[in-house]
Amino acid sequence: MGELWTEKYRPKEFSELFGQENVVSRIEAFVKDRNMPHLMFTGSAGTGKSSLSIILVKKLYGDKWRENYLELNASDERGIDVVREKIKSFARTRSLDGLFKIIFLDEADALTKEAQQALRRTMEMFTQTCRFILSCNYSSKILEPIQSRCAVFRFKKIDKVAIIKIMQNIAKNEGLTMSDDSMELLYDVSGGDCRRLINMMQAAAVTDKNITTDLVYQIAKSSKPQDLKAMMDSALDGNFIASRNLLLDLMLEKSLSGTDIIKGIMEMIPNLKIDDKLKVRMIEKCGEAEFRLVEGSDEYVQMEALIASFILAGMKSKQQV
Ligand SMILES: Nc1ncnc2c1ncn2[C@@H]1O[C@H](COP(=O)(O)OP(=O)(O)O)[C@@H](O)[C@H]1O
Ligand SMILES: [Mg+2]
Numbered sequence: 001m002g003e004l005w006t007e008k009y010r011p012k013e014f015s016e017l018f019g020q021e022n023v024v025s026r027i028e029a030f031v032k033d034r035n036m037p038h039l040m041f042t043g044s045a046g047t048g049k050s051s052l053s054i055i056l057v058k059k060l061y062g063d064k065w066r067e068n069y070l071e072l073n074a075s076d077e078r079g080i081d082v083v084r085e086k087i088k089s090f091a092r093t094r095s096l097d098g099l100f101k102i103i104f105l106d107e108a109d110a111l112t113k114e115a116q117q118a119l120r121r122t123m124e125m126f127t128q129t130c131r132f133i134l135s136c137n138y139s140s141k142i143l144e145p146i147q148s149r150c151a152v153f154r155f156k157k158i159d160k161v162a163i164i165k166i167m168q169n170i171a172k173n174e175g176l177t178m179s180d181d182s183m184e185l186l187y188d189v190s191g192g193d194c195r196r197l198i199n200m201m202q203a204a205a206v207t208d209k210n211i212t213t214d215l216v217y218q219i220a221k222s223s224k225p226q227d228l229k230a231m232m233d234s235a236l237d238g239n240f241i242a243s244r245n246l247l248l249d250l251m252l253e254k255s256l257s258g259t260d261i262i263k264g265i266m267e268m269i270p271n272l273k274i275d276d277k278l279k280v281r282m283i284e285k286c287g288e289a290e291f292r293l294v295e296g297s298d299e300y301v302q303m304e305a306l307i308a309s310f311i312l313a314g315m316k317s318k319q320q321v
Pocket of ligand 1: 005006007009010011016017018019020044045046047048049050051052158166194195198
């Protein structure tokens with residue numbers, strides 16, 4: 001497949017990092033001062049945390065950035081001791097530029113409390129020579145004493161307009177055709193995770209340079225809202241057989257998993273034109289079914305039972321009207 005597009009299209013300049021203007025301007029100020037505290041980057045996956053830290057070190061050290069940058073993953077299965085050893089040997093020597101070295105620790109919130117205590121001591125030990133950038137999804141999972149030693153930066157989900165610009169740029173460069181509908185759909189199924197989005201785009205392009213909505217669905221293994229909607233409409237109309245056939249079609253022909261379908265239904269419920277009580281009951285049923293699937297119970301049985309429960313909920317709400 002050649003080069004990964006997430007690397008090929010990784011932002012290389014501050015100006016290329018979309019949707020994080022507030023964060024970027026504060027980081028640019030550190031480069032200007034040639035000084036910075038420990039940093040904490042928090043936010044969901046694929047919002048630019050790793051990308052920004054690489055831009056930062058490149059701006060600080062130019063060609064010599066690799067000697068001054070250590071990237072580690074906290075959820076390294078060999079444990080915090082390995083992480084600490086790596087930090088120690090990297091941090092032992094000063095940067096030749098007389099500046100600090102930078103240690104980027106990805107998924108810092110995967111560390112246990114004990115491991116975080118160890119990390120905190122390590123950070124203190126090397127404050128003279130190093131700055132840490134801790135990257136995490138949830139800042140609340142990081143011990144308070146660590147948080148208070150860091151300047152915290154919150155990365156927002158990249159908004160739709162910016163995501164579409166990113167897609168258009170890649171499409172142009174790779175000679176792809178994508179309709180507005182395909183782009184919107186890809187944005188929806190990626191959940192705002194830019195890495196996921198670019199990976200799906202690359203996967204789709206392998207099949208066809210003309211990326212249609214059907215292709216996006218195929219790649220995302222997500223379902224067509226029309227099919228799901230038809231299934232639910234039939235259920236709410238009390239037509240079990242029709243609804244069940246549509247369900248089987250989604251599962252057997254479109255090879256969607258039970259959890260995929262439940263996710264799709266959950267996203268759709270708030271927009272259905274039914275009364276709120278019924279919506280609540282349906283969401284509750286989805287939750288129960290999802291739980292049972294995770295516990296390992298039979299997908300077909302659970303999904304059919306879910307449809308049956310929609311039918312009952314639909315009938316009840318009609319009686320009450
Ligand atoms: N804000 C952004 N602007 C442009 N591209 C982005 C942005 N955030 C992520 N990307 C794209 O997604 C890929 C993964 O981003 P990354 O920085 O690793 O995210 P994170 O570390 O937050 O999970 C990047 O290589 C880039 O192609
Ligand atoms: Mg990352």
